[in-house]
Amino acid sequence: MKKIYLDVCTLCRPYDDQSYTRVHLETIAVQLILASVEKGLYVLIYSPVHEHEISSIEDDFERIDLLCFLSVAGKNVVNDKQKVRKRAEMLVDFGLGVADAAHVAYAETANADFITCDDKLHKKCRSLALDIWTGNPIVFCDKEALK
Secondary structure, three states: OEEEEEOHHHHOHHHOOOOOHHHHHHHHHHHHHHHHHHOOOEEEEEOHHHHHHHHOOOOHHHHHHHHHHHHHHEEEOOOOHHHHHHHHHHHHHOOOOHHHHHHHHHHHHHOOEEEOOOHHHHHHHHHHOOOOOEEOHHHHHHHHOOO
16 A cells, blocks of 8 residues: 655645635645545555644644544554664755654655645755655645545
């Protein structure tokens, strides 16, 4: 079964201001992806980085909803943390922020498609020629023919 890794900005997309067309379209795509996870079509991978970032979300409903969803529908990635750390440090040296680098390193070690709504992060990932697919939720839905 295909593994996917959504960064926190993507998981939070449904809680963002839906008056922007792009945000609304990405929200629909994220909801479609998460519904496909619940149907068992994909394995949603999450990491300690998710737990750390989500724990700092101020909105109680959003924070609890996301943590509960990950614990029920997601699969905590179990990796060699030293290997992930080394890869994340390398990605930081290539210009990624610390949290972004950790997300990408966990996705890589899980061999999961990496889905982000962050254009700058996606552009950096493409320039690094990673061994995993990276893209936004809309492109992922198109690639996978999700309806």
